[in-house]
Amino acid sequence: MKIGILGGGQLARMLALAGYPLGLEFIVLDPGADAGAVNLSEHLHGDYDDQNLLAQLAEKADVVTYEFENVPAHVAQFLSEHTQVYPGANALAVAQDRLLEKNFFHDINIPTAQFAQVDNLADLQTVMPDIGYPAILKSRRMGYDGKGQVILKSADDLPGAWQSMQGVPSIVEGFVNFSREVSIIAARRPSGEIAFYPLSENKHRGGILRVSEACSDDALQTQAQDYVTRLLEKLDYVGVIALELFEVNEGLVANEFAPRVHNSGHWTIEGSETSQFENHLRAILDLPLGSTKTRGFAGMVNFIGNVPPSEQVLSLRNAHLHLYAKQPRKGRKVAHASVRCDDVWQFAEVLQQLVNLANQTDDS
């Protein structure tokens, strides 16, 4: 079986690494010559909407999936007319547009921050008395890792903030005063069978994920599972999904979802009986899903911009290093390290040491 992946970065790389034991082959479409998965797969080198390359991908791949959701909707549509595409183009369309996504959450009764559509400065000025300060103005499309976002602290900020969006369709959201950020990762098969991972607690800085930790027996697990089940069923979704949530006094409110394997689930490679990558492949191939049980305590730290020397990471007991074969560049996720162990104190100590190493090399 050959799996086609739109995007050939680290997520495709980790999918390929999880797929080799299952005898799978991979073909990626990516515009970058040095994308992280290219030496593990056949590489179609070009733009996501290159008709000739898409035709080759459709012909060669038994199933096509994504590691990158911002591909044009017509690409997913074209591919699904020629081969099996999971998750379906509908999930992609909703996840690509923050306004459709927030409306979708509301349709299935999942609470979010208060939000409003903003297409010009007058819209922004009209809705702000209702939304209140602080708030965040976000581009509807192509936003990730905090890109295309501006914080609004008072009415004086509005003209400058709107100007910085360069006229792109946007939404404004009330600022959620959360106590924790968590995500739930789940996998669903075409038959409807779902496997849930334990919640992951996520720490961001500058809009970029830095640290994730598995939360076993979390009091909010049931609520998160309920939300993600509604999402999966309404979309008739196949594959792994990640739902990002804020914890507030009343429980959980949704921020966004990613229709793919997710950075907050990288700890599942060593920390779960079956990783999110393997379960994504199992789901899209309609194979039985593997156990999502956590093996002891598990967490992950991202290395951004630069990677510390491998010796320093690997000298830490129970630490594992994952290099993405990407050129170091400011603000770029170039590697992560995870820690998994049975002793909670040792786990906490090693995780902190990894955070210290990341802080020494982080350039963002």
Ligand code: AMP
């Ligand atoms: P996003 O690109 O929407 O995932 O946002 C990146 C990060 O910005 C989130 O993980 C939060 O840390 C923060 N953030 C985004 N939206 C909000 C919000 N409405 N209230 C508070 N923090 C937010």
